[in-house]
Amino acid sequence: MMGVIGEPTDAERRVWQARDMIRALAMQWFGQGESHRFTVTTMRTGLVLSDPLDMLRATVLVRRVASAQERAYACDARGAGWSWAEVAGVLGFAEWDEPEVLAFEHVAERGGRPGVRRESVSWRCTSCEQRVTDTGPFGSHPTDVESGHAEACARHRAEIAAWVERTGWGQ
Known part of the structure; x- marks a missing residue:
């Protein structure tokens, strides 16, 4: 989707930048040259590596690293106090049934x-x-669902207080 008056959106710019970064990494890692060619991935003419298999190799490596980082950053977000529902929103599960469960299962894979x-x-x-x-x-x-907090953990105590308020139990 294009932005105002045919300008690319920020999301489109990020995708293009990510593609450029992967291409640059592939050139660095595999020593390939570039040429202008029509590509199926962009449906236009653009810079591509001389050997598309090296581009595939770089993409697979970046995907593996990104997947591991996705899990690590999701756990970091939980550590910082974000809920599974909030993590689900970032992961793209917000519109699904039980998005928080999907987010947890995705991260736990x-x-x-x-x-x-x-x-x-x-x-x-x-x-x-x-x-x-x-x-x-x-x-x-x-x-x-959470074990290991310190006895006096303010965050955990706040979660318990919110649960008591929400459920009416323990009053």
Whole structure:
């Protein structure tokens, strides 16, 4: 989708920049030259590597690194206090049923192999600095799904207080 008066949107510019970065990495890694050619990926003439297989190699490596970083940054976001629903929004699951569950399952997948997932993920809580084990958005009470917070963790205490307020239990 084009922006105002045919200008590219910020999202389009980011995609183009990512493609340029992958092409530059492939040139650096594999020593290939560039030429102007029509490509199926862009449906236009543009700079491409002399050997498209090297471009594929670079893309696969970048995808593997990005996948690992996606998981790490999602765990960092949980450690910083963002909910699974908020992580789901960034991952593109917000419009699906149970987006927070989809986000957890996506992050818990091992090695990018669908159907093989961990039962938990872990992250460092930025409030208490402890390593927390998170079993996902499946339980009700915060202590049922997160273990490892320090006894006096302000974040965890706030989550429990919000749960008590929301459910009316424990009053």
